[in-house]
Amino acid sequence: MNISIIGSKGLAKQLGKKGTSSDITLYNTSFQGRYFTFIEPEKYPEKVQTLFQAMSMSQFTILYLTADLPKNILGECIIAVDTLKKKGAIVLDVMEKDEIKPILQETSLRDFPILENNPTKIFEFLSEIEQENIQGKPKVVIDHSFLVKSVGNVALGTVASGEIKKYDKLTLFPAKKEVMIKSIQIHDKDYDKASCGDRLGVSVKGAEVEELKRGSVISDRMDCLKELSVSITKNKFFKDDIPNEVMCIIGLQYVRAEMKENKLLFESEIAYDGEQIIILTPEKKMRVFGVAAALSET
Numbered sequence: 001m002n003i004s005i006i007g008s009k010g011l012a013k014q015l016g017k018k019g020t021s022s023d024i025t026l027y028n029t030s031f032q033g034r035y036f037t038f039i040e041p042e043k044y045p046e047k048v049q050t051l052f053q054a055m056s057m058s059q060f061t062i063l064y065l066t067a068d069l070p071k072n073i074l075g076e077c078i079i080a081v082d083t084l085k086k087k088g089a090i091v092l093d094v095m096e097k098d099e100i101k102p103i104l105q106e107t108s109l110r111d112f113p114i115l116e117n118n119p120t121k122i123f124e125f126l127s128e129i130e131q132e133n134i135q136g137k138p139k140v141v142i143d144h145s146f147l148v149k150s151v152g153n154v155a156l157g158t159v160a161s162g163e164i165k166k167y168d169k170l171t172l173f174p175a176k177k178e179v180m181i182k183s184i185q186i187h188d189k190d191y192d193k194a195s196c197g198d199r200l201g202v203s204v205k206g207a208e209v210e211e212l213k214r215g216s217v218i219s220d221r222m223d224c225l226k227e228l229s230v231s232i233t234k235n236k237f238f239k240d241d242i243p244n245e246v247m248c249i250i251g252l253q254y255v256r257a258e259m260k261e262n263k264l265l266f267e268s269e270i271a272y273d274g275e276q277i278i279i280l281t282p283e284k285k286m287r288v289f290g291v292a293a294a295l296s297e298t
Contacts, residue, residue: 001131002158002199004039004058004086006051006077008066011091012038015119020144020156023050024057028187031123035187037199045073048287051080052249052278053214057143057158059131059197061088062122063109065095074103079235079288082107083278089125093117131197138162138170139219139273140194140202141251145212151203152182155212158199164218165193172207173222173271179206181218215253216271223272227265230277230292238286246289249278264292 005012016027016038023043029036039057041050055061061081065074081088090100090112097114104110115122142157164170168181182203184191194200204212234242248257248264256267257279264277277292 001034001060001126001129001197002037002039002058003060003062003126004041004054005062005064006041006044006054006080007064007074008069008093009040009064010066011062011064011093011117012040014117015122022144023047024054024143030187032127034127035199036123036126045076048076048280048282049247049249049254051077052084052280053143053252053254055080055084055086056249056252057141059087060126060129061086063088063090063112064093064117065090065100066093067095075237076287078103078107078109079237081109083235083288083291087129089113089115091115091117091122134161134196136161137220138164138168139217140164140200142212142216142218143214143252145209145214147209148203153204153207153209153212154201155204155216155218156199156201157218159194159196161196163193163195164202166191170218170220171222172204172211173217173219174224174269175207175211175216176224177207177211179204179218215251217251217273224269225266225272226269227263228272228277228292229263229295231262231295232259232279232290232292234290235286235288238281238289240281240284240286243281243284243289247280247282248292249280251275262295 012027016029019026019028025042027038039054041054044051139160140157142155144156185201258265279289281289
């Protein structure tokens with residue numbers, strides 16, 4: 001199970017062993033036979049996109065709160081969780097429930113369980129969560145990639161739906177390149193297949209490391225597009241003028257776009273599977289502009 005930890009730093013390294021690290025750092029562990037990967041946005045708050053990417057990589061989010069967390073960061077994290085409507089919990093460290101509850105009243109976090117910072121109790125709580133098993137087409141969303149001399153090009157990611165098998169011939173989107181799955185590893189063990197929810201590494205034939213970039217998707221079918229008609233819901237706390245240029249999070253893709261009436265015009269082609277699009281304004285004080293949903297074709 002993938003769990004993002006946002007807010008204050010330090011909880012993830014209490015719960016797991018440090019693994020892959022870039023602007024997002026992964027910590028891995030197991031508890032009572034179940035594997036957990038904790039995902040921390042290493043470069044947040046400097047890079048706001050890592051906050052949303054870490055949560056998009058996860059099935060569950062922990063908001064970790066310590067007394068020294070700046071209020072503007074707390075506010076942005078609450079807006080982010082509320083925007084993505086993530087399932088989650090709150091872990092308090094030297095803070096009281098009465099301090100945080102009033103802030104959450106008007107958000108989707110108001111019903112989040114509140115836990116104390118006790119690793120055993122946190123693991124017991126997480127072990128009770130059932131992981132969603134989404135059937136359908138095979139779909140792997142990539143978050144990291146690198147070259148291994150003896151293996152070739154390796155992509156790390158999560159199976160978002162269906163299952164993939166060793167020797168499957170699929171397509172890398174949005175590059176639109178046919179690729180073959182040469183091998184599959186889950187928690188450093190070789191497997192012949194991986195199912196929805198599995199975090200995995202795959203050796204890929206048919207694409208370069210640069211093409212296996214964060215946000216790319218391995219599947220058998222995906223829409224690829226450069227513009228999209230959308231309905232935009234603005235963050236109620238965004239008070240500046242509506243910008244022409246914005247940055248968009250689509251899955252794990254981070255792409256510049258122009259907002260024109262009810263359209264988003266992307267700087268480069270994106271892989272799109274109907275998910276909501278997060279619109280960011282990184283240069284402004286309020287960095288979360290809102291969300292966009294595709295308009296149904298009539």
